[in-house]
Amino acid sequence: MNMLKCQKHLFQLDNDIHYLNCAYKAPLLKSAETALMDGLEKxxxxxxxxxxxxxxxxxxxxxxxxxxxxxxxxxxxxxxxxxxxxxxxxxxxxxxxxxxxxxxxxxxxxxxxxxxxxxxxxxxxxxxxxxxxxxxxxxxxxxxxxxxxxxxxxxxxxxxxxxxxxxxxxxxxxxxxxxxxxxxxxxxxxxxxxxxxxxxxxxxxxxxxxxxxxxxxxxxxxxxxxxxxxxxxxxxxxxxxxxxxxxxxxxxxxxxxxxxxxxxxxxxxxxxxxxxxxxxxxxxxxxWGTSNIQAYCQMLANYLKKSLNLMGVEFEDENYFYPHLFSLKLPNDINPETVKIQLENKNIYVSLRGSYVRVSINVFNQKENLDALINCCHQLLG
Structure with missing residues (x-):
């Protein structure tokens, strides 16, 4: 199976935004935007x-x-x-x-x-x-x-x-x-x-x-x-x-x-x-195929976990972990709300659900988006 490549070109996402929040709402496909306009004209x-x-x-x-x-x-x-x-x-x-x-x-x-x-x-x-x-x-x-x-x-x-x-x-x-x-x-x-x-x-x-x-x-x-x-x-x-x-x-x-x-x-x-x-x-x-989507997300999630684990961030047990949607288990002295605010100041968008900082990635994401998250966490966590 050939690894799916980043599909960001199929969306209208801003280049300076790191959108790691598909579980909140997915961005609009370019093809869907065209279909919508066709329907509107009709x-x-x-x-x-x-x-x-x-x-x-x-x-x-x-x-x-x-x-x-x-x-x-x-x-x-x-x-x-x-x-x-x-x-x-x-x-x-x-x-x-x-x-x-x-x-x-x-x-x-x-x-x-x-x-x-x-x-x-x-x-x-x-x-x-x-x-x-x-x-x-x-x-x-x-x-x-x-x-x-x-x-x-x-x-x-x-x-x-x-x-x-x-x-x-x-x-x-x-x-x-x-x-x-x-x-x-x-x-x-x-x-x-x-x-x-x-x-x-x-x-x-x-x-x-x-x-x-x-x-x-x-x-x-x-x-x-x-x-x-x-x-x-x-x-x-x-x-x-x-x-x-x-x-x-x-x-x-x-x-x-x-x-x-x-x-x-x-x-x-x-x-x-x-x-x-x-x-x-x-x-x-x-x-795309859902197996290919999941494999692409797994590749990105592995990359993120390797870096954040070194900073004391924990993740769910691997047997109960999905790579497209997961939470960051932050050290106890870190306020999740503060983390979310700091991330948004860097144009990094995730969700806060309860005490969980929820990250959700899809095929429009790439390592550049995760690097932004990693760098911001490094500044916050040391």
Whole structure:
């Protein structure tokens, strides 16, 4: 496998900015910018839109995303947000044991959706805390929390605050053993690393579009396993009916949904402004290949870790470390907020999540960006 080269030329990133923050928001691809402008020009004269235009781009998005996660296109649905996707999934899970499982500091959209489900089903939420435990011990606690009273497990594949890897395959296997549904938030990994929903035993996968998928804000995308294909959506869009493409007969009120996960699509799925951005992002990821993306990030992460380790900066255990998103474990006497401010003064952009200085790199980054971070840390840490 040939190592992927830096892809910065495909973006409009400022040369004097060191953007190590893809987990916050991805930059816009040049090709996506062109697609957006083409769509904007088309809006000037709406007579160009034909009935097929309302469905074709959505179908292409579903096909491209399905290739990234290893499933059929009919398993994919589009939403305006991850919260919409979580609500759609949980709306079709009934309680049989009275327990839901999630993890400490799960992203609020997932937690609040699970909390609402628990209240509606008179169920208990078990929050598996990490505290000062190792990543391995934390993963073991998550596995131990899943038993025959568990209805649903909702968690991120990679912890969004610090990048800690979760053993999602083992978690999925444990869920299958006890007939519990696994809802995975893939926002911070899908598009940056290889993921196969079938191999990981994931029932539902929900991803925001504007991070590692190079899509726009206000779009999200998800996978639903076949167990959900006869479920109840949270809204009744005419576009999700089997006769939707025949505009002259939509008032026949066909009660049949299109096959697969289409029933979970938000209304007005064919967002003519935003959809082209997402499609360009997904197609570009498939062109690069997620294995190549992860290998490129691994090369950069290794370079960074070697230098920062000498300054007393620690990283997650290698077995629970993803090279595209990770946190810097600073010495105890260093204020993370101060570090973030000093970095921004040097045009270096990372995120502060809780007490974690979160670094997230992608194919538009290069060693020059990491050298800037290394030099600034050297000044701060000595």
């Amino acid at each position: 809006e000037r004269n709406p007579y160009h839109y034909k009935p097929n235009d309302f469905f074709e781009i959505t179908a292409n998005i579903c096909k491209s995303f399905s290739q990234i996660i290893g499933c059929k296109a009919q398993n994919i649905a589009l939403f305006p947000s991850t919260s919409y996707g979580f609500a759609s999934a949980l709306n079709n899970i009934k309680s049989h044991g009275g327990k839901a499982v999630t993890i400490e500091n799960e992203f609020p959209s997932g937690y609040f959706a699970l909390e609402k489900w628990a209240i509606s089903n008179n169920a208990e939420i078990i929050v598996v805390k990490r505290e000062d435990k190792s990543a391995q011990n934390w993963n073991n606690l998550i596995l131990d929390s899943i038993d025959d009273s568990t209805d649903v497990v909702l968690l991120s594949i990679i912890h969004w605050m610090n990048g800690t890897k979760l053993n999602i395959k083992e978690i999925g296997e444990k869920c299958r053993k006890y007939n519990a549904k696994l809802i995975a938030d893939g926002t911070q990994i899908v598009g940056a690393a290889p993921i196969n929903v079938n191999q990981l035993n994931i029932d539902v996968l929900i991803c925001a579009a504007y991070k590692w998928l190079f899509g726009p804000y206000s779009m999200a995308i998800g996978y639903f396993s076949e167990d959900f294909h006869n479920g109840n959506p949270i809204e009744e869009s005419w576009m999700n009916r089997s006769n939707a493409m025949n505009f002259s007969s939509i008032t026949d009120y066909d009660t049949n949904y299109k096959p697969g996960s289409t029933r979970y699509n938000v209304g007005q799925t064919s967002n003519f402004m935003l959809s082209p951005i997402l499609l360009e992002g997904l197609n570009q990821i498939n062109q």
